[in-house]
Amino acid sequence: MEFSSKLLENAVNEMSQLPGIGKRTALRLVLHLLKRPEEQTQKLSSSLLKMRETINFCTNCHNISDSQLCEICANPRRDSQIVCVVEDIRDVMAIENTSQYRGHYHVLGGKISPMDGVGPSDLNITSLVEKVKDGKINEIIFALSSTMEGDTTNFYIYRQIENFNVVTTTIARGISVGDELEYADEVTLGRSILHRIPFETSLKS
Amino acid sequence: MEFSSKLLENAVNEMSQLPGIGKRTALRLVLHLLKRPEEQTQKLSSSLLKMRETINFCTNCHNISDSQLCEICANPRRDSQIVCVVEDIRDVMAIENTSQYRGHYHVLGGKISPMDGVGPSDLNITSLVEKVKDGKINEIIFALSSTMEGDTTNFYIYRQIENFNVVTTTIARGISVGDELEYADEVTLGRSILHRIPFETSLKS
Structure with a gap:
């Protein structure tokens, strides 16, 4: 893509570093900013910069927070x-939206994925194991993606804490609400039969 | 969407002002910046800001340019x-990519669209008409979108310059290269028959 202006080219190049934003989309976004009042670009730039430079992570759960402890931990x-x-x-945010959970969280910051060069040491696993060792936790709920990487991460953590006095559970896998059975994949369907629950329990939620 | 941090919320809100970027996408982009080195956010912010504050438009054709005259006009x-x-x-940029055109451009900055509140006075039409009046132009090629708004804009400009000594043409409408006839809409197909060209001409390009 040939640009008539170096300034424009720089802006488009930087914008297209963002995930899922190609050069064409970046150009569209940048030209949109050019058409809008200068103030909008200033607000965007300063809010991004301020966030990046002063953002805080909760010292307990590693959630993003403006104070030392996030609202949930506090x-x-x-x-x-x-x-x-x-x-x-x-x-x-997704789990909080359900209003079904009143416990704490622990944000790993990713999952173990050798393909992407993410190992256990890149994640917030040590602090979780420490909390378990200190006997501060009764139950750990694994709520990671149902993928190879998610399962690997679950298992890695599980092996580190299995000898301590803590209950480990995982969120239920099964047919999504509203799904038709014939379109469900066989692994999900198989597990949903294997891990069936009493009908009376399903009536309560 | 509930955010655990005001800084994060501000950044997401500003990001989601961009066209085609909803709150969820904005959150994904902003969290990506958080994972990357601080330098990337600084570069993005400063390039956007610098572009918005110091960008220049070519005084002749209104194309974006770093100097007073754009490279094409110069x-x-x-x-x-x-x-x-x-x-x-x-x-x-699209026409330049074809390498088929060696003339100048005139960037209107949009098209007449009452639905979006864009009238003729919001576009760079006066300067074009002035150039025509001064007898500096032999031919005007209309290359606007083939929509109601594009046609309206073409016609509006045409009415202002029809009494001057200038040839007005419009880019050819027809079947796109690689298209199958059975899927072409009837207006396009009809026009492509009406405006057929000598077969020898088509062999040359």
Whole structure:
């Protein structure tokens, strides 16, 4: 792509570094900013910069937070003895949206993925194991993606804590609400039969 | 969407002002920046800001340029008497990519669209008409979108310059290269028969 301006080219190049944004989309976004008041670009730039430079991570659960402890960890009405292990903060937001969970979280910051060069030491696993060793946790809920990487990460953590006095559970896998059986893959369907629950239990939620 | 951090929320809100970027995508982009070195966010912010604050438009054709005249207008080997009228600089880039055109451009900055509140006075039409009045142009090529708005804009400009000594042409509408006839819409197909060209001409390009 040939640009008539170096400034434009730089902006497009930087924008296209973002995931899922190609050169054409980047150009569209940048030209949009050019058409809008200068103020909008200033706000965008400064909000990104301020966030990147001053953002904080909760010292307890590694969730993004403006204070030392995030709102969830600082909330005395939440059960600190149940910890839900998730990949990133989007998962925290997704689970919080369900209003079904009143425990704490532990954000790993990813999952073990040798293909992407992510090993156990790149994730917040040590601090989780420490918490378990200190006997502060009764139950660990694994809520990672149902993929090879997610399962590997679950198992890696499980092996480190299995000898301590902690219950480990994993979120239920099964047919999504609203799904038709004939379109479900056989692994999911098979597991959903294997891990069936009493009908009375299903009526309660 | 509930955010655990005000800084994060601000960044996501600003990002989601961009066209085609919803809150979820904005969150993904912003979290990506958080995972990358701080330098990347700094580069992105400064390149956007610098572009927005110091960008220049060519005084002749309104194309984006780093100098007063864009490279195309400043090039003595290009024919300044032929002017191709386009909506925005993306169209200039698209036509330049074909290497088929050696004239100048005139960037309108949009098209007449009452639905979006864009009238003739919002576009760079006056300067084009002035150039025609001064007798500097032999041919005007309309290369706007083949839509109601594009046609309206073409016609609006045409009415202002029809009494001057200038040839007005429009880019050919027809079946795209590689298209199968049975899938072409009837208006396009009809026009492509109406505006058929000598077979020998088609062999040359």
